[in-house]
Amino acid sequence: MSVLEVVELVKHFGPVRAVDGVSLHIDKGEVLGLVGESGSGKTTLGRCVTRLVPVTSGQVWVNGNDIAHLSRRRLRPLRRDFNIVFQDPSSSLDPRMRVGDIIAEPLRLHRIGDRSTRRARVAELLGQVGLQAEMARWYPHELSGGQRQRVSVARALSAAPSLLVADEPTSALDVSVQASVLNLIGRLQAELGFACLFVTHDLAAVEFLAQRVAVMYLGVLVEVATRDELFAGPRHPYTQALLSAAPLPDPVAQRSRQRIVLSGEVPSPVDPPPGCRFHPRCPVAIDRCAVEVPALRPVGPSGALTACHLVADDGSAPRLAA
Amino acid sequence: MSLLEVQDLTVRFRTEEGPVLAVDEASFSVATREVVALVGESGCGKSVTALALTDLLPRNASVAGAIQLNGVRPSPRARGRDIAYIFQEPMTSLNPVLTVGRQIGEVLKRHQGASSRARIIELLELVGIPLPGRRIGEYPHQLSGGMRQRVMIAMAVACRPKLLVADEPTTALDVTVQAGILDVLRNLRDEIGTALLLITHDLGVVADIADRVVVMYAGRVIEQAGVHRLFAHPTHPYTRGLLDAVPTPGRPVLKEIPGRVPVMRATSDACTFADRCWRVTEQCRSVRPVLEPGPAGHPARCWHPLGGKE
Ligand SMILES: Nc1ncnc2c1ncn2[C@@H]1O[C@H](COP(=O)(O)OP(=O)(O)OP(=O)(O)O)[C@@H](O)[C@H]1O
Ligand SMILES: Nc1ncnc2c1ncn2[C@@H]1O[C@H](COP(=O)(O)OP(=O)(O)OP(=O)(O)O)[C@@H](O)[C@H]1O
Numbered sequence: 001m002s003v004l005e006v007v008e009l010v011k012h013f014g015p016v017r018a019v020d021g022v023s024l025h026i027d028k029g030e031v032l033g034l035v036g037e038s039g040s041g042k043t044t045l046g047r048c049v050t051r052l053v054p055v056t057s058g059q060v061w062v063n064g065n066d067i068a069h070l071s072r073r074r075l076r077p078l079r080r081d082f083n084i085v086f087q088d089p090s091s092s093l094d095p096r097m098r099v100g101d102i103i104a105e106p107l108r109l110h111r112i113g114d115r116s117t118r119r120a121r122v123a124e125l126l127g128q129v130g131l132q133a134e135m136a137r138w139y140p141h142e143l144s145g146g147q148r149q150r151v152s153v154a155r156a157l158s159a160a161p162s163l164l165v166a167d168e169p170t171s172a173l174d175v176s177v178q179a180s181v182l183n184l185i186g187r188l189q190a191e192l193g194f195a196c197l198f199v200t201h202d203l204a205a206v207e208f209l210a211q212r213v214a215v216m217y218l219g220v221l222v223e224v225a226t227r228d229e230l231f232a233g234p235r236h237p238y239t240q241a242l243l244s245a246a247p248l249p250d251p252v253a254q255r256s257r258q259r260i261v262l263s264g265e266v267p268s269p270v271d272p273p274p275g276c277r278f279h280p281r282c283p284v285a286i287d288r289c290a291v292e293v294p295a296l297r298p299v300g301p302s303g304a305l306t307a308c309h310l311v312a313d314d315g316s317a318p319r320l321a322a
Numbered sequence: 323m324s325l326l327e328v329q330d331l332t333v334r335f336r337t338e339e340g341p342v343l344a345v346d347e348a349s350f351s352v353a354t355r356e357v358v359a360l361v362g363e364s365g366c367g368k369s370v371t372a373l374a375l376t377d378l379l380p381r382n383a384s385v386a387g388a389i390q391l392n393g394v395r396p397s398p399r400a401r402g403r404d405i406a407y408i409f410q411e412p413m414t415s416l417n418p419v420l421t422v423g424r425q426i427g428e429v430l431k432r433h434q435g436a437s438s439r440a441r442i443i444e445l446l447e448l449v450g451i452p453l454p455g456r457r458i459g460e461y462p463h464q465l466s467g468g469m470r471q472r473v474m475i476a477m478a479v480a481c482r483p484k485l486l487v488a489d490e491p492t493t494a495l496d497v498t499v500q501a502g503i504l505d506v507l508r509n510l511r512d513e514i515g516t517a518l519l520l521i522t523h524d525l526g527v528v529a530d531i532a533d534r535v536v537v538m539y540a541g542r543v544i545e546q547a548g549v550h551r552l553f554a555h556p557t558h559p560y561t562r563g564l565l566d567a568v569p570t571p572g573r574p575v576l577k578e579i580p581g582r583v584p585v586m587r588a589t590s591d592a593c594t595f596a597d598r599c600w601r602v603t604e605q606c607r608s609v610r611p612v613l614e615p616g617p618a619g620h621p622a623r624c625w626h627p628l629g630g631k632e
């Protein structure tokens with residue numbers, strides 16, 4: 001069963017159509033990677049799903065409850081089911097609180113356990129994220145960036161949520177620290193079985209951690225496929241350009257690749273282009289693309305989803321030349 | 323002869339918490355038309371090295387060592403003309419109230435005494451800005467992050483510097499935009515012969531564009547080699563650790579480098595990587611390793627380099 005089911009989610013900030021009709025689901029124990037151009041609405045989607053911002057319209061089902069439009073009071077008891085980890089651990093941790101209190105915050109909020117069981121839970125969580133028990137008494141500024149991000153992960157998981165949203169959790173970290181946080185999320189996810197929406201612009205990290213990948217462009221999803229299918233044969237022209245632009249850390253492989261360089265600018269989400277939102281930059285666009293919105297529909301034998309007029313029902317797609 | 327020769331560059335800062343040794347006898351060179359990548363984790367001294375080359379360090383810094391351009395010690399004026407610097411965040415270094423054309427024009431006037439609309443348009447074309455005739459009258463906030471970075475590059479190369487020092491020029495950008503900027507940098511080398519010292523922590527970018535790589539750790543240069551050699555035969559354990567930490571498909575668990583970069587207060591008689599290294603011996607903790615050719619033939623600063631007899 002799906003832990004998260006998002007249906008036709010819309011979030012507008014005044015005239016800004018940040019998320020403009022997104023549907024997706026994440027199963028128990030699954031990591032869904034969410035990638036896309038900067039400003040395409042990934043963070044906004046993550047914040048809607050965790051109800052950190054009010055939703056304009058649509059449904060957000062978490063474990064069978066639609067939380068999209070619940071009042072604060074009705075939402076409160078359901079909040080223990082989901083939590084979020086942000087990009088910048090320095091600004092998301094209260095500098096005046098001790099690490100132990102930060103981690104125990106969701107437990108206090110949801111009145112889970114008493115003081116001594118909470119203390120035991122904090123010690124257990126510190127162990128799970130690879131920190132020493134004595135660090136419960138430390139303050140965030142006494143920790144490194146990677147250690148702070150471990151504290152954020154421990155806090156997000158302390159009430160044992162069934163859904164974790166991780167918004168660029170490794171982007172502010174060095175590669176060596178990134179590796180440890182990715183390992184941590186991967187290991188905990190396998191052990192604890194929560195569903196995870198992993199937002200990032202690091203395609204290598206997605207390939208490492210996610211089982212399925214959703215690609216967002218200007219407020220809408222343009223492709224959703226299993227990791228292996230997506231990386232082996234991206235179908236949507238934007239996905240093809242995106243994958244071809246991410247440089248591989250291997251000079252031989254990287255220098256023998258054909259890169260697709262997109263022309264033009266990412267249009268404004270205030271006034272997205274009609275038809276296919278990618279059409280002004282799409283190297284293979286046809287007349288129809290400027291007038292008719294391509295539906296996100298299943299293609300090919302696996303049921304991967306693509307929103308492109310030129311992708312056939314059997315899944316065959318136009319190959320972009322460099 | 324190299325275009326740029328840096329010999330034993332050392333940079334110290336005076337701070338309230340005591341001295342910081344940010345760069346510790348770093349030596350490297352950049353040849354004409356060469357693209358050299360300077361890599362290492364946060365705090366290893368990459369930006370401080372770049373700022374020292376361009377004479378942009380704050381006043382609490384003291385600098386020692388020698389910098390030569392084409393075999394001579396450059397005058398401050400020659401340095402300003404021949405070495406240009408671009409920052410990571412273009413918005414903070416562009417003036418928000420002046421048009422793009424005006425800002426490029428000022429640079430031209432300052433260094434060459436004159437500027438013309440034709441020359442500004444030529445520069446905008448060089449960095450791949452579409453419709454340069456229109457862009458010339460726009461303000462920075464009207465441009466996307468990628469376009470702003472192109473404007474920064476146009477300003478930096480306006481006076482045909484011999485060396486462009488670019489500090490994380492694409493880190494804040496999407497990969498699709500980054501690809502275009504890397505093309506611009508490659509183009510500059512091909513068309514006007516600018517050499518590039520590129521600071522980055524993205525090993526994909528290094529693999530894409532660098533001819534040679536200089537790896538820094540805790541203020542020291544710990545390995546340098548041609549890009550193919552470095553990726554194929556890293557000999558310093560830190561370099562190996564950096565390469566192994568990159569997420570790789572099919573690898574169930576990523577390799578981590580335990581610990582973190584130390585803040586150096588003073589130079590030490592040990593390998594600065596000793597506390598994080600799995601090959602550490604007593605010798606590493608008591609004798610400072612020297613940068614010398616290792617088993618793969620290129621220099622590494624390690625007593626027990628990889629790739630030799632194990
Ligand atoms: N609070 C807000 N008020 C107004 N506009 C907003 C707000 N938050 C986001 N936006 C706008 O919504 C759009 C989507 O932003 P969002 O942060 O969700 O993108 P993103 O995909 O996470 O980008 P990035 O990769 O840069 O993090 C952008 O145009 C952004 O400027
Ligand atoms: N103005 C300054 N005063 C005191 N210390 C400084 C100053 N600038 C840099 N440092 C210190 O010098 C060391 C090297 O810093 P530098 O900015 O060169 O690192 P970097 O390799 O560029 O890292 P990053 O990848 O984070 O940009 C760090 O320990 C830093 O704290």
Ligand code: SF4
Nearest residue numbers: 276279282289308309
């Ligand atoms: S629908 Fe048309 S414009 Fe959109 S991605 Fe497909 S071919 Fe390109």
Ligand code: SF4
Nearest residue numbers: 593596599606624625
């Ligand atoms: S000198 Fe010793 S501690 Fe330093 S990197 Fe080499 S083996 Fe490791």
Ligand SMILES: [Mg+2]
Nearest residue numbers: 042043044167
């Ligand atoms: Mg975001």
Ligand SMILES: [Mg+2]
Nearest residue numbers: 368369370489
């Ligand atoms: Mg720096």
